[in-house]
Amino acid sequence: MVVGIIGGGASGMAAALAAAENSNIEVLLLERQARVGRKLLATGNGRCNLSNIHITPSSYHGENPSFSHYALSKYDVSDTLKWFADLGLYTVTEENGRIYPYSDQANSVVDVLRLSLLKPNITVLLGAEVQRIKKDEQGFLLSCGDASYRCDKLIVACGGLAGTKLGGSMSGYKLLAKLGHKSTKLRPSLVQIKTSWPAIASLKGVRANCAIRILHNEKVFARSCGELQFTEFGISGPVVFEISRDVCSADGSWNAILDMLPDWSDERLLKWLRARRETSLSVQELLTGLLHNRLGRVLIQSAGISMSKQCAELSDYELQSICTGVKCFELALTEPMGMDSAQVTAGGILTEQFDDKTMESRLVSGLYCCGELLDIDGDCGGYNLQWAWSSGRLAGHSAGKE
Secondary structure: OEEEEEOOOHHHHHHHHHHOOOOOOEEEEEEOOOOOOOHHHHHHHHOOOOEEOOOOHHHEEOOOHHHHHHHHHHOOHHHHHHHHHHHOOOEEEOOOOEEEEOOOOHHHHHHHHHHHOOOOOEEEEEOOOOOEEEEEOOEEEEEEOOEEEEEOEEEEOOOOOOOHHHOOOOHHHHHHHOOOOOEOOOEEEOOOEEEOOHHHHHHOOOEEEEEEEEEEOOEEEEEEEEEEEEOOOEEEOHHHHOOOOOOOOOOOOEEEEEEOOOOOOHHHHHHHHHHHHOOOOEHHHOOEOOEOHHHHHHHHHHOOOOOOOEHHHOOHHHHHHHHHHHHOEEEEEEEEOOOOOOOEEEOOEOHHHEOOOOOEEOOOOOEEEOHHHEOOEEOOOOHHHHHHHHHHHHHHHHHOOO
16 A cells, blocks of 8 residues: 655654554655755754643644644654654753754754655655646546656645745645635744834844733733844744734734833833933943843934933933833834745644544545644744644554555
8 A cells, every 4th residue: 555645844754754654555755845854944943943842732723723632642742752762863852841953953853854764665756746636446646747656545744835935835725625625714823023113124133032012902912921033124033923823914003012121120120220320321321231232222212312412411201211112112013924934824724624533534535634734833832843743643644554
């Protein structure tokens, strides 16, 4: 029996290795790019945050997030770590629960998976883009340009639309649509958010530890705390990715309130500013040692204070304005960056059309789906890769049964 797999990303490789555990099965893995795991290399800023010890059911989203529960419990984090250890990967868990390869390099994850695929019953074909799937009495016929391949069972693991520069595409959605499967609306997740604030470009590349509140029509929509990064167009970083899902998805006003010193009270900051006023420093140096120099100067300017002043000239009102800018800086948000910049696709193939215990289609027997292609997406911090490993292995084991 031949199990075909379309897609050599995280879930596709996990599915291939799981199916190949049955030595009587032949696995044919088709990847349209020149190498497997290309998007994996970019995850976690090149470090590959492959899972998280704090995973709970509430970490996942979609029209029916409970669809993910069975796979994530059957192949949970501890099982995933043992699986990777058996493949030869040594991992470390950081205090925040995020799990990385000990080498701190994403290519270590890709390499152990790639080398594990070198099994007698696994064939990997690169540069093989499946353009059509035909289901007949003999199984599935996969058309790749001038070439065609047959398999008895088929796992579609093409990945989502996010990260188009790294290989994200609509191919999986289109292939499954021709077989009768429907999809929800696709939108970017784990993505930076644009702002209309004209001075944002001057802070490009600046990072800050920050507490953030997202307001929709002046009501709190989401909260987070962590590392913020300013970009040419808006705000990014883990603290933004964690709450970027569905921001600016509805009409009305969207704003971000940034606290650049979440560990300090207003009173403590005001006391610190008053002490700085007693020095001979210029206003340009007022926040030096507390915040990134560029960020500090922009906040002072945004408070309407002349940079030519000396700290000793600042009034109590001006110190209060600076304190407000540091602790409660407001940005108007316009829209998320597009799928090119997104790390994950929110939305996808309707999960109600698949069996959560096997990942097999309820519409087409012998057809399975896994990973980001389905309408399941997780929080920032390794949750999406854990879904890829869990759903891929469940699909592979299910398809690999004779």
